[in-house]
Amino acid sequence: MNAKTILTTLFVLCATPLGAQGFAGLGQAAEAYALPDPETRFTFPEDHGAHPEFRIEWWYVTANLTGEDGATYGVQWTLFRNALRPGGAPGDQVWMGHAGLATPQGHLFAERFARGGTGQAGVAPAPFAAWIDEWNMTGPDLNTITLTAQGASFRYDLDLAADRPFVPQGADGYSVKSAEGQASHYYSQPFYQVTGTLTFPDREVRVSGQGWLDREWSSQPLAGDQTGWDWISLHLESGEKLMGFQLRDTKGGTYTTGTWITANGTPEPLGTDALRLDEVATTEIGNRSLPTTWDVTLPAKGLEARITVTYPDSWMGTRIPYWEGPVAVTGSHKGVGYLEMSGY
Numbered sequence: 235m236n237a238k239t240i241l242t243t244l245f246v247l248c249a250t251p252l253g254a255q256g257f258a259g260l261g262q263a264a265e266a267y268a269l270p271d272p273e274t275r276f277t278f279p280e281d282h283g284a285h286p287e288f289r290i291e292w293w294y295v296t297a298n299l300t301g302e303d304g305a306t307y308g309v310q311w312t313l314f315r316n317a318l319r320p321g322g323a324p325g326d327q328v329w330m331g332h333a334g335l336a337t338p339q340g341h342l343f344a345e346r347f348a349r350g351g352t353g354q355a356g357v358a359p360a361p362f363a364a365w366i367d368e369w370n371m372t373g374p375d376l377n378t379i380t381l382t383a384q385g386a387s388f389r390y391d392l393d394l395a396a397d398r399p400f401v402p403q404g405a406d407g408y409s410v411k412s413a414e415g416q417a418s419h420y421y422s423q424p425f426y427q428v429t430g431t432l433t434f435p436d437r438e439v440r441v442s443g444q445g446w447l448d449r450e451w452s453s454q455p456l457a458g459d460q461t462g463w464d465w466i467s468l469h470l471e472s473g474e475k476l477m478g479f480q481l482r483d484t485k486g487g488t489y490t491t492g493t494w495i496t497a498n499g500t501p502e503p504l505g506t507d508a509l510r511l512d513e514v515a516t517t518e519i520g521n522r523s524l525p526t527t528w529d530v531t532l533p534a535k536g537l538e539a540r541i542t543v544t545y546p547d548s549w550m551g552t553r554i555p556y557w558e559g560p561v562a563v564t565g566s567h568k569g570v571g572y573l574e575m576s577g578y
Contacts, residue, residue, distance in 0.1 A: 266320035267453035270417045272408040282376045283359030284315055286322035291315045291451035293364050296572040297428045298560050299443035306544055307441055308336035308560030309390055311381050313364050324351035331366035333383035336548045336559045344385030345552045392430030394445045396423050398499035411481055412489050418452035424475040444469045462577015464511055470569040473497030478509045494535055517546040522578050524557055539565040
């Protein structure tokens with residue numbers, strides 16, 4: 235086995251996303267790892283950095299972009315950290331990077347792996363820097379960053395800036411994921427304005443749009459019977475934002491919750507019976523049938539919206555595969571957003 239294969243195997247076995255899609259470690263018991271505490275409050279910039287005492291963590295950016303050519307594009311940049319064993323030693327960390335680019339011509343993606351303690355990947359909280367190989371997310375702080383990544387047939391160079399505070403998800407950043415009480419520490423920056431360039435073998439495209447950062451860490455964020463999730467982040471034309479997710483279990487049930495975010499950045503956590511995500515239509519993607527049209531209902535806000543994926547082929551065919559791509563929002567509220575689906 236070469237080094238990349240070894241790292242991939244370790245990551246799949248020891249932590250990552252669930253079930254048929256490979257992220258099964260998220261439901262494993264978490265003996266000797268740190269566990270989220272509902273009394274914990276975020277401290278910045280320290281919490282922008284790594285938390286190696288927890289088993290799994292990620293820095294996750296998506297962006298809904300419009301090109302100067304009039305086309306819609308979607309960007310994903312993700313750095314995952316996984317601890318191979320408790321204790322937090324740098325050499326016991328495995329890092330994985332995913333870059334995705336949704337385009338009218340097809341979905342492009344790339345992947346990187348690194349072992350901790352070598353300098354090949356890592357995160358520094360201030361000035362902020364997250365990197366794996368030649369991919370970088372850097373800035374004076376996490377509200378003002380430059381984002382770069384590349385694959386065999388694409389590259390993106392983006393500037394992101396936000397003028398509103400980070401948003402804690404759940405109860406002051408303690409995000410419960412199941413009726414049994416599994417949870418994570420979770421915050422977002424949903425107010426990035428984005429500009430930059432997409433580079434293809436035959437052209438460059440200037441783009442602009444909106445971005446969303448998710449930061450999350452835990453050691454057992456899912457229950458053992460949960461098999462996958464559907465997660466949305468929506469930028470509404472009113473300036474409001476909606477984060478929502480449902481976690482599916484082996485009995486066909488779901489655990490659904492989220493956060494309504496006002497235009498000034500105030501979070502309003504949602505109860506487990508407040509938000510509905512209902513499948514409307516599916517698309518065959520490879521040998522899988524995935525929901526590509528959803529009805530999203532939030533009666534407390536008068537929201538009766540339909541989200542439709544922009545490019546159904548937005549499949550991340552990485553070693554741990556999943557679907558991730560941009561969506562359009564219509565109905566009572568209009569806007570754009572991102573959808574992630576795992577476990578199909």
